[in-house]
Amino acid sequence: MYKVIGSTKTRAMRVLWAMHEIGLEYEHIKASAQSEEAKLANPSGKVPSLNVDGVIINDSTAIITYLADKHGQLSYPAGTIERAQQDSLTQFILDELDAVLWTAARHTFVLPEDKRVKNIKETLRWEFAKSLNTLEARMVEGPNLMGKKFTIPDIILTHIGGWARVAKFDVPDGKLRDYFRHQIKRKAYITASTLY
Secondary structure: OEEEEOOOOOOHHHHHHHHHHHOOOEEEEOOOOOOHHHHHHOOOOOOOEEEEOOEEEEOHHHHHHHHHHHHOOOOOOOOOHHHHHHHHHHHHHHHHHHHHHHHHHHHHHHOOHHHOOOOHHHHHHHHHHHHHHHHHHHOOOOOEOOEOOOOHHHHHHHHHHHHHHHHOOOOOOOHHHHHHHHHOOOHHHHHHHOOO
């Protein structure tokens, strides 16, 4: 059985959501980052981790990609043009949106106070808004990023949308805000989000 290590208040939400979309059984260890459980699975203390028969996989994107490939869901097959486009969207979202929010978090409460850059958030908000505009231009006719098929980048982007709201990074009215409203109504998202 799969064992997911990490609280839904972290990127573990992405893994739990993917597992519910696929319909997998799992054990959930609701560990926070830097806890003993987290450090046993990942020396950095970061979450999530996935224990697969005693073998640990770290990083939410690596985990959901593994699950998608193994179970033939949430992804286009490797070696197809659609998979390349899916991976391109995933990398863009991670590089241009996820990394910006993580940098903001690090300079708000993760790094020691003497290492934080106090005014960095305004630059990061500008960068985030610019990247949202680029992403909107890349979106095809929905309801998902790649059209009718719900894929890995949908999970990552929707999680980022919630994180942005909490961090007070604006998502203006329009295509992306409508997209987020649609995605959070998915049954698997609602089920996963009720876990702690």
